[in-house]
Amino acid sequence: MFEHDALLYDGPDGFVEHVLPFVRGAFENDEPVLAVTGHRNAAALRDELGGDAALVDYRDSVDWYASPGKAFNGYADYVARHGGECRLRVIGEPVWPLDWREGVDEWARYESALNVAFADAPAWIVCPYDTTTLPGAILEHARHTHPTLHAHGERVAHDEYVETQAFWSTLDSASPFAPPPRARRQPITADLAGLRAAVAVEAGRVGVPRQRLHDLLLAVHELAINALTHGGGEASLAMWTEGDRFVCEVADAGPGVERPLVGYQIPAADAPRGRGFWLARRLCDLVEVRSQPGGTRVRVHLRRA
Amino acid sequence: MAATFLRPVEGLSPGDHACLVYDDERRRDRMLLAFLAQGLDRGDRVVYIAREPHDPVASELSRQGEGGQVSVVTAEDCYLHDGAFDAERALEGFRSVLAEAAARGFSTVRSAGGPPPAVTQNGSSHLLPAYERRAHALFADGRLVSVCAYDARRVAATALLGVVDAHPLVLYALDGNERLEVRVTSETSLAPAGWIDVTTLGSLTEPLARAIGYGDDVVVDLRDVDFVDVAGLRLLVEAARELDARGRRLRLTHLPGPVPTMIALLGYDEEPGLEVA
Numbered sequence: 001m002f003e004h005d006a007l008l009y010d011g012p013d014g015f016v017e018h019v020l021p022f023v024r025g026a027f028e029n030d031e032p033v034l035a036v037t038g039h040r041n042a043a044a045l046r047d048e049l050g051g052d053a054a055l056v057d058y059r060d061s062v063d064w065y066a067s068p069g070k071a072f073n074g075y076a077d078y079v080a081r082h083g084g085e086c087r088l089r090v091i092g093e094p095v096w097p098l099d100w101r102e103g104v105d106e107w108a109r110y111e112s113a114l115n116v117a118f119a120d121a122p123a124w125i126v127c128p129y130d131t132t133t134l135p136g137a138i139l140e141h142a143r144h145t146h147p148t149l150h151a152h153g154e155r156v157a158h159d160e161y162v163e164t165q166a167f168w169s170t171l172d173s174a175s176p177f178a179p180p181p182r183a184r185r186q187p188i189t190a191d192l193a194g195l196r197a198a199v200a201v202e203a204g205r206v207g208v209p210r211q212r213l214h215d216l217l218l219a220v221h222e223l224a225i226n227a228l229t230h231g232g233g234e235a236s237l238a239m240w241t242e243g244d245r246f247v248c249e250v251a252d253a254g255p256g257v258e259r260p261l262v263g264y265q266i267p268a269a270d271a272p273r274g275r276g277f278w279l280a281r282r283l284c285d286l287v288e289v290r291s292q293p294g295g296t297r298v299r300v301h302l303r304r305a
Numbered sequence: 306m307a308a309t310f311l312r313p314v315e316g317l318s319p320g321d322h323a324c325l326v327y328d329d330e331r332r333r334d335r336m337l338l339a340f341l342a343q344g345l346d347r348g349d350r351v352v353y354i355a356r357e358p359h360d361p362v363a364s365e366l367s368r369q370g371e372g373g374q375v376s377v378v379t380a381e382d383c384y385l386h387d388g389a390f391d392a393e394r395a396l397e398g399f400r401s402v403l404a405e406a407a408a409r410g411f412s413t414v415r416s417a418g419g420p421p422p423a424v425t426q427n428g429s430s431h432l433l434p435a436y437e438r439r440a441h442a443l444f445a446d447g448r449l450v451s452v453c454a455y456d457a458r459r460v461a462a463t464a465l466l467g468v469v470d471a472h473p474l475v476l477y478a479l480d481g482n483e484r485l486e487v488r489v490t491s492e493t494s495l496a497p498a499g500w501i502d503v504t505t506l507g508s509l510t511e512p513l514a515r516a517i518g519y520g521d522d523v524v525v526d527l528r529d530v531d532f533v534d535v536a537g538l539r540l541l542v543e544a545a546r547e548l549d550a551r552g553r554r555l556r557l558t559h560l561p562g563p564v565p566t567m568i569a570l571l572g573y574d575e576e577p578g579l580e581v582a
Binding site: 189190191192193196214215217218221222225228229230232233235266275276279282283 | 431434462463464465466467470484500502503504532534535536562563567570571572
């Protein structure tokens with residue numbers, strides 16, 4: 001059974017005060033512990049655990065939380081390898097992109113999606129939120145995306161949790177989702193090589209690092225194939241820059257895809273489709289999906305040099 | 306659906322719903338005739354959807370087959386109603402052939418052919434993927450085996466991708482693609498140059514299948530390949546599985562930088578038949 005708590009804590013001392021009983025509880029039950037957090041909190045936890053510090057598997061949050069797709073698959077792999085018979089305990093503290101609204105929203109969607117995707121996983125995950133540094137909007141998301149709160153190693157019931165689909169819909173309606181007028185647009189045809197060339201030229205012009213170019217081209221290529229094959233015969237690409245990011249959006253007029261899980265879970269080895277969305281989530285810094293019966297828009301973001 | 310490549314047309318069995326993408330009538334006719342003639346030998350009920358009433362496949366079938374076992378219908382009669390594409394009529398046609406064949410004691414219906422130019426060349430080609438997905442239900446009880454032939458030169462390219470995707474099995478009879486030149490450097494080694502992607506796969510399928518036919522490991526040198534997409538990688542993995550089943554391996558050499566990462570991300574790094582040099 002999956003347990004997903006938000007821990008609203010008050011600086012490093014608060015972090016240790018609440019997390020320590022959680023970790024000690026795991027030791028008592030012989031449950032493995034994974035701690036994905038920043039250096040400061042990790043160091044504070046190690047100090048407090050003393051001789052038991054080595055019983056926790058620490059991972060650096062900057063690397064682990066490079067993108068929602070990467071974090072999701074990191075947890076899926078970890079649960080598959082360590083979950084087994086006994087429950088796994090996780091401390092998971094994302095790195096919130098504070099100056100980037102779409103990024104914050106998408107990370108909140110990710111937190112919410114975990115409740116559906118991991119519903120049957122034998123894991124208890126506590127997501128710490130530092131109330132001294134995070135803005136109110138993120139703390140509000142925390143309560144909306146976690147079925148329970150956490151204090152001193154215990155789950156705490158609350159009434160602000162919002163079901164995943166409803167939470168995603170609320171975020172959708174809070175912000176319009178249309179490419180800006182300055183975007184470069186072109187129809188997507190079966191000339192996929194031409195499409196890749198157009199994306200490569202534009203990406204080069206706006207300073208996408210060369211070593212990330214293939215990630216972008218493959219993601220857009222696979223999304224374009226999805227749009228062509230399931231997109232109701234019409235598909236288009238829009239490209240633009242937004243701050244330090246390059247954005248490509250693939251739009252189609254198809255019957256829509258099922259959120260939130262599309263793109264997060266790796267398709268089974270012989271599954272017919274789904275690798276396009278999944279690869280896009282793995283390869284790009286951020287992926288946004290809006291979908292309804294009249295069409296789907298998938299937006300991929302990549303940081304510029 | 307899971308497009309499987311590398312299956313010869315003679316390797317299809319009841320329940321298989323395959324798509325043949327061709328760009329040459331003579332090769333199309335040769336492949337469909339081989340497929341349908343196999344049905345004559347096996348005592349299947351054989352239905353051919355003809356390009357023209359007396360095309361070479363139709364003539365040969367009427368010569369070889371016995372009345373009652375073989376029917377030839379024109380593509381127009383099968384797919385059109387008042388000159389327009391009528392998916393329901395086409396599906397109903399298949400259902401009634403299946404019912405009739407069962408009543409007369411045929412265990413399998415074997416059909417081949419494809420929609421007429423009136424469908425593929427006017428505005429209704431975008432309806433084909435949805436039609437093929439619906440048609441797929443006809444194969445559920447394993448009594449029908451079909452090859453749906455599509456002319457790559459005449460179907461709108463976007464519709465063709467959808468059609469291919471709607472079939473679990475895809476066969477190709479295509480001449481070379483300018484974007485992928487496949488050099489055969491020995492019986493079991495290939496050196497493709499260009500892009501291995503969903504639009505060029507057809508050029509690699511046949512040389513790969515032929516190389517697998519020899520008794521050795523197969524080597525594919527990727528040094529002149531600029532881009533491999535998921536479909537391209539799956540074709541190579543498919544070949545590796547085919548070889549593994551025969552106790553051999555597919556060796557990929559000189560991989561472009563991003564390909565090993567793709568192999569790992571997609572979980573193909575544990576394929577027993579795939580060796581990355």
